[in-house]
Amino acid sequence: MPFHHFAIRVYDVAKSREFYDPVLSAVGYVVYWASDSTVYYAPQSNPKAFEFGLMLANESKPAGSTHIAFAAASQEEAAQAYRVAIEHGGKDNGAPGIREKINRGYYSSFVLDPDGNNIEFVHFVRQ
Secondary structure, three states, X not given: OXXXXXXXXXXXXXXXXXXXXXXXXXXXXXXXXXXXXXXEEEEOOOOOOOEXXXXXXXXXXXXXXXXXXEEOOOHHHHHHHHHHHHHOOOEEEEEEEEOOOOOOOEEEEEEEOOOOOEEEEEEEOOO
16 A cells, blocks of 8 residues: 655744755655645645645654655756755755665665755665
């Protein structure tokens, strides 16, 4: 059974959108639904596919320390998403490159979002 959606908690939805709107656009995602406390993104080419959301954190549900990987269509797309993320306030957590220790042919990049979540962009061709 495939995933339908996944959401992470953030401390400031508007600030997080300044980061995620351009970053997710680099991998084909657009805003699907939004309110003051929540925003969901879906692939522009298939809005019924996997959705990614941001939800306002609170005392019982804090932000940060989540890891999520977005599939990139190519190594170039994974590198471009990384560059866009850095340009919009992301912090380097692993420059684009082959990750032989993970798996042969595993190309990815990692950035930390404004709340410290580890966001990965991966292009992986199983060998």
